[in-house]
Amino acid sequence: MAKGLRVISERLNTVDLVVEVRDARIPVSSVNPNFEKVVGKKKRLIVYNKADLADPTQQQPVTRALAEHNPNTPVLFTSCNSHKHIKTLLEYAAALADPIPQVNLMIVGMPNVGKSSLLNALRYVGVGKGKAAATGNQPGVTRAVVGTVKVLDHPAIYLIDTPGVMVPHLSDPVRSLRVAVTGGIRDHLADEQVMVDYLLYELNRRHQEEAYMSYYNMSEPTNDVNVLLEMVARRIGAMAKGGELDLNMASKFFLKQYRQGKLGRYTLDDTSPEALDQFFEQVKAPTLELSRRQEKKLAKLAQRKEQRRKKDD
Numbered sequence: 001m002a003k004g005l006r007v008i009s010e011r012l013n014t015v016d017l018v019v020e021v022r023d024a025r026i027p028v029s030s031v032n033p034n035f036e037k038v039v040g041k042k043k044r045l046i047v048y049n050k051a052d053l054a055d056p057t058q059q060q061p062v063t064r065a066l067a068e069h070n071p072n073t074p075v076l077f078t079s080c081n082s083h084k085h086i087k088t089l090l091e092y093a094a095a096l097a098d099p100i101p102q103v104n105l106m107i108v109g110m111p112n113v114g115k116s117s118l119l120n121a122l123r124y125v126g127v128g129k130g131k132a133a134a135t136g137n138q139p140g141v142t143r144a145v146v147g148t149v150k151v152l153d154h155p156a157i158y159l160i161d162t163p164g165v166m167v168p169h170l171s172d173p174v175r176s177l178r179v180a181v182t183g184g185i186r187d188h189l190a191d192e193q194v195m196v197d198y199l200l201y202e203l204n205r206r207h208q209e210e211a212y213m214s215y216y217n218m219s220e221p222t223n224d225v226n227v228l229l230e231m232v233a234r235r236i237g238a239m240a241k242g243g244e245l246d247l248n249m250a251s252k253f254f255l256k257q258y259r260q261g262k263l264g265r266y267t268l269d270d271t272s273p274e275a276l277d278q279f280f281e282q283v284k285a286p287t288l289e290l291s292r293r294q295e296k297k298l299a300k301l302a303q304r305k306e307q308r309r310k311k312d313d
């Protein structure tokens with residue numbers, strides 16, 4: 001077992017509830033099938049973070065598929081800067097914790113999904129306290145949180161120690177590329193021009209050519225990543241020594257634009273019912289057993305969430 005998962009597995013015995021953070025832009029590629037084996041029947045909340053950067057219409061199919069294959073494991077889509085989302089997360093954690101008066105909670109997930117941001121947001125929204133963990137826009141910033149952090153008073157919810165970091169599961173080349181594009185692997189370990197090429201393919205496939213054409217003053221779309229990167233380099237004045245266009249710098253810029261949501265909100269994995277059912281059936285953990293009381297509380301929260309969703313639509 002990889003070191004990260006081994007550490008998580010050892011610590012699972014000491015916690016009551018796990019918040020597993022995944023990336024809303026890659027609802028399948030950000031799953032680590034090995035974690036499903038490790039988590040067993042531990043109570044868990046699955047949180048698809050960075051929902052502000054993903055296609056909102058894809059939340060429903062993912063929620064449906066997981067409800068079928070992982071019943072009793074609530075699924076939430078969050079954005080760390082939305083207090084409303086964080087409050088909902090705390091409500092779900094409290095419902096799952098009930099009737100325990102004190103809950104130890106652990107956050108786990110792959111690099112750069114927003115574990116530390118979530119920890120800080122939970123603490124801020126739950127008990128009004130400031131930052132407890134450093135965050136960064138490259139993977140690998142999560143190191144250590146000093147001690148245990150209280151995130152809610154009633155019931156008392158404590159976040160234990162450091163968030164658990166899982167290495168991304170990179171068995172499939174296209175899924176690995178999606179993990180890289182969304183920032184789950186350090187950029188110097190992946191080829192940035194290949195990542196831009198993939199994004200260009202995705203934008204064209206979705207007929208979203210306007211997203212880059214208008215930004216980079218292009219009169220027509222292109223399938224050629226070099227043509228795109230030359231336009232990007234011209235637009236931002238990226239010049240290498242000798243006066244040539246610096247396509248590496250252009251790639252970095254394009255990736256940054258995508259990651260900040262400036263080219264639009266996209267979900268990169270296939271979210272057709274067939275694809276989701278096939279994947280989640282393969283990797284599912286054993287069904288979680290909940291008390292009637294917990295089930296009732298969760299059902300009530302789900303109903304409220306659905307009402308809010310309908311109102312927002």
Ligand SMILES: Nc1nc2c(ncn2[C@@H]2O[C@H](COP(=O)(O)OP(=O)(O)OP(=O)(O)O)[C@@H](O)[C@H]2O)c(=O)[nH]1
Pocket residue numbers: 049050051052053078079080081109110111112113114115116117118134135136137138139140141142143165
């Ligand atoms: N748009 C958006 N960005 C987010 C969100 N959550 C976190 N981020 C950004 O994502 C980057 C990574 O966040 P971290 O909280 O450091 O992620 P982490 O999972 O702790 O990262 P590691 O240290 O690599 O394990 C930072 O630049 C955050 O500002 C979110 O919900 N939406």
